[in-house]
Amino acid sequence: MSPDVRLRVSWLSRVVILFSSLSHAFYIPGVSIRSYRDDEHIPLLVNKAYSDTSQLQYAYFDLPFVCPPTGNKHAGFSHASGHSVALNLGEVLRGDRIKISDFEINMGQDIDCQYLCDRVITREDLKWAQQMIQGEYVIEWILDNLPGATSFVTVDRTRKYYASGFKMGYRDFDPATGKEMYYLYNHHNLVVRWRQAPGRAGDNGGKVVVGFEVYPKSINVGQRNATGCPSDVSGDDLEPLALYIPGNITDLTERYAESSYIPESAVDMDDGATMTIPYTYSVYFFEQKDVEWSNRWDLYFNDQAESTFTHWLAIVNSLIISGILGAICIVIWGRTMQGDVKGRGDGMLEEARLKLGKREKKKSGSGFLEKTSEPSLEDDLSSDEEPLEEITGWKLLHGDVFRPPPYGGLLAPLVGSGIQLVFMIVGLLGLSCAGILNPSWRGGFWSVGAGLFVVAGGFSGYFSARVYKTFGGQNWRKNTMMTALLFPGLLFTLVFVLNLFCWAQASSTALPFSTLLALACLWLLIQLPLVHLGSYWGFYRSSAWEHPTKTNAIPRQVPSQAWYMKQQVTLALGAGLVAFAVLFIELIFVFKSLYLDKSSYYYVFGFLSIISALLSITIAETVIIATYIQLCAENYHWWWQSFFVGGASGFWVFVYSVWYYATRLHIDGFVSGLLFFSYSALACAVYSLATGTVGFLTAYMFIRRIYGGVKVD
Template sequence: MKGWAVSVLCLWALPALVLSAKTFKSADRINLWANKIGPFSSPSETYQYFDLPFCRPPDGLEHKPETLGEVVDGNRLVNTPYDLSFMIERETTTLCHKELTKADISKFRKAVKEDYYFQMIYDNLPVWGFIGKVEKAEDPSAVTKYYVFTHIHFDIAYNNERIIEINVSTDPNQTVDLSDDVVDASEDAKVLVEFTYSVKWAPTDTPYEKRMDKYRRYQFLPQHLEIHWFSIINSCVTVLLLTGFLATIMMRVLKNDFVKYTRDEEVDDQEETGWKYIHGDVFRFPPNKSLFCAFIGTGSQLFALAIFIFSLACVGVFYPYNRGGLYTALFVLYAMTAGISGYMAASYYKQMDGGDWVRNILLTCFIYCGPFFLMFCFNNTVAIVYRSTAALPFGTIVIIMVLWALITIPLTVAGGIAGKNTRGEFSAPCRTNKYAREVPPLPWYRQAVPQMIMAGFLPFSAIYIELYYIFASVWGHKVYTIYSILSIVFGILLIVTAFITIALTYFQLAVEDHRWWWRSFLCGGSTGLFVYGYCFYYFLARSDMSGFMQVSFFFGYMALVCFGFFIMLGTVGWRASLMFVRHIYKAIKCE
């Protein structure tokens, strides 16, 4: 529970932690923490640094305490034997002499073949390097060469008593050849290796507050920012054209409808047609109302969660390489916003004359957490089999389960009770008929699936360009830092989703199909299906990910993310359609 407490405190103190600088005196010992290693093309497949036979500290391994988010992110910090004392330069220094056995050679060769990288942390600054290199001979019959780097050089910049920057480089001339011909020629298939390192310090004028700017500049070069702004302008133009077109069409069409229906009211024998004809059925509650309300409640919670996350991001909480900060925020805020889902689900369920409200609240608790738990169990089992750091320790799983059982569920139940007791009857401007009208035969493009395709394509096209950078950040080694742009894109996504869903709802009512409740939810959430389809394109065409573990993590967790977007955007689409339907039926006289 100590890690959980640290996670909560760090969530709210992160902006202060960014600006608080540690000061050091000459020769002060500063730990260089080894974080993780793994294939560069498969970022989810990570292992502990000393799973490879590197030189270990003479005093034994010391694991650094980590927050909940750091553990979930696969971080496992452990001390190293490198002596990087403050302002102490070192020429080539022997770290250790190590005799590599056949098993050690096999591990190193596998790491070099799969392009393993390592990540280390020095005064909360990340640094990366590669384990070795592969040289393939032009002659197919020749032996492929596998080299492991044996020397690491550290360049560290400081400003007075504070560390500003650290870089690591490997010497391509200082390697050990672990190719088959060399290993087979050695006695007992053992190779003696000398691991060395060197350290150089240099002063800099860069202030401590700007030491993270290096990572921001590295991730987004000027041409990348131009592409970002181009995508924003493109999306804004799309929104303006869409909203202008829909507003013009809808206002003219609705104006004509209102004039027509006003005249019909003066002529009693005039037969009603169009959306006025189904006024007695349009507010008929949907089938499976308990499931529908559970989706609406969960979607409202996820929408609130997204707003809070964007707010924290825009004020600088998720600065570059804030290890696990986003995961900590997601866990804490999801638990704290659970009351929203219970309140919204139970209140709408009561308005729809639902009887089994206990079942509705329980369904709300599990509608998203249930699939998430099942997928987590599968992927965590895969990670355990691989012995990856992505596998959560038992203690962390217990903390998450306690968080869910003692905070999420009670808040959902409390919100459900409040929603059941405070909301009144459903506000419908028209009286609902006792028996539902039969829906006339409709062409194929009026069915649910074609409508969902039309509804999801336009919002997806508005966020398509930005998706690549998000995927490269989540499933790659880039870091997303321009959250202001992402917030604008998110706002555009909500606006486009609402407008396109309203338009399709009107066209559905115009052909006298009153089953708009579920249809508006499905059409609004269909963008999540397009995003999941983009996952396949990204995996096959834009990434080099491979391996069963990486595939299961990528498609498994992206399915959950897209499912969450489906629920959230479906809720947005339904709420927008509900306001629109109420407005147009209030504007006419219905008996």
């Protein structure tokens, strides 16, 4: 490897490492470290239950088989249990419902066992608990902004890592009957890891929380003391608590004696039987000197070391694909385009006119030909005397290449919405690489994304108006309303319809009506005026983009196209497959974090930013090649084609999501499947709008550049 290549690789490696380190080192600006003194209360917050096999989430206190809040206040704390914690927009969008619990946790105070409550449940509640255990739901509790974690150790016992949340229970076979039984975790060992606070707070006895682990256990009702706690919570041979209510066979026979329906088991009958579930917990504090407060999230990134090589492989794959396409673009530009422009483009038609004039004078002086008008260029090109080089290919389209496309009034708002999404995506990636957006700011990614999307409405209106004006549009108000209402309106409608299904399931995934109203206000009261202001500036204060060639009054007829050019959809999908190949490897980690392992966090935004930059370059190169092939075929309908070629990789991302659903996920239920495919399609539409806009602008700049070198009147 040459020294300059090693230098480039080393520089790139340092950039990625810097981004990765920044994502761990920085937290939200303005939020200081929270330290606790001995015996000071640390509030434990309960959030929700979620599963990798379902898109439906449930607020913790909405579950009928957990301890409800008592409404009591903790010492030195202003809010009572059950009080809802103020949430940002992102937390509500991701289904969080955070409330204060009744757990009594004080810094440095170990509790061997503390009784919480006895929860009485019916058969219906028991069936719900069994279904959630079967669905592998996990619970999320929060202590000092850290989610309660399940601790794991690697096979070689060299490294420890966390998985956010802990399971509700488990399934096992009853050794006596051999039937499958459901067991509920009703005792929780809470382990809080702390260290001395940095700076002056630590000198004054302050301590900070650097780890929060939850070890659940299932303990049967029997063998409990007067306080309600088991006699021995640390024993390994304790009988677990089975979710089972025995049925009364006599009552079953009498109840359904005159009915044609007879339940198959006691679980199906409604006999009013109940079951009591006792809940207890233990608290243990351990000092952890080798973990800094700023690095306490590192253990949640469990695949950091193992996946680094794969991320580099994704970058190398992207570089290879982008490099091959770049070489093709260099050939097109350096040999074909520049050769055409320099060899036959500059002054080509003027030279033809001079030759025609000399030929006319020669023929007139010899008396062989008399003309009353100047000979045409076509007559000279068909002559055998002093033949001129024929004008072919893309140069023939100079009078039609900038002809406004059909349905330009739709393309302009799409490009404006694409610019809006590009601004949002670039902003999110930049803030994530800087470490401002990280797991410690719960919901920050969605909140900032919504804010950037609304603010970018001004850019959307401006670019949409300029494109619309370039197409010759006159009704700028209509274009403004389409830009402001088309994509956001479809987005809001889809979210509202899906919300109805979530409401029917009593899931916390459903957005509250107040949140929907707030989103509508952001859309109609903030973004709409910004789009209108940007459109006014782009239409009246800015001129239309000037083109280097004039457009003919009569459109040129497009000749018969080759087989691969006739089906433009096929051409676009084929080009989109190239861009998808750049994104494919990194997409594996994104899907795993979103769907397969919701307890993990996607954190490698440095790698994702590099992949995104290479993806944009690849899309630009693909669009240049596809546009040049189209122009060489004397087809000037490139406006929509460039947009479709740029956004076609979104189709393959959706195909990948369908394959991922069928082969990797185990999502059950109609509503969960509907949510998965609807939000996947929405994400792919956002991706296609952004990449389609990149392709459109690339093709526009490319064509302006090449036709700017050919001087024709």
